[in-house]
Amino acid sequence: MPLTDSLRDDILASVPSLRAFAISLSGNGDRADDLVQETLLRALANIDSFQVGSNLPAWLFTILRNLFRSDYRKRRREVEDADGSYAKTLKTQPAQNAHLEFEEFRAALEKLPQDQREALILVGASGFSYEDAATICGCAVGTIKSRVNRARSKLSALLYVDGAEDFGPDDTVRAVIGGSGG
């Protein structure tokens, strides 16, 4: 369809979640914004192929995901800075404790295989249905479900099984078991 004002507005409205998706995928704010820019250019250039009434966010996410994939193959994680470049993209720095927990979570997320990470983000954070996520990733719905499940188990193993004391029954029980409070 032609680029109408309302379509323009809809594309604009998708930018915040496209950025969040790009940052979750790449773990790098600058690269994520380049990815979003490239996605917008592609979308505008190919706007004629967008079907009226179809899912615009899913269409945009598909473009971004494919761009990231081809970019990723080229770069092979050459720019992985373990040093919290993601956190630097945030406007407000979380408080110290929350910050550590956040970094830990982000690091665990980066340890997931690419397929699992994107499936988990699309379903668990972007709020797409399994069906839409399958369309975006070009695979079967069952494949998305199993990737999401594997991603969740792996995250839980990375974050909570080894460090189960961080996640005890509750503080009262821990205080009783541990005796002295910290």
Added chain:
Amino acid sequence: MKDVKPKGGLNAEIQSRIGHQLRAMYDDVVRQGVPDRFAELIRKLDGAEAQAQIAGDSGKNEGGE
């Protein structure tokens, strides 16, 4: 200090915690809204211009005005 080892399904509390952290991370970026550079880009360009831009300077880093 007992191990939380999921057997059949995953511990529901852990699952909800993972879901919460994932969304918190994501929404933190979403709340930043639309940076000016993207608002400008979309306002300025129509389809033909976008095509020209992809063909013309893919990979080049132009600062804009």
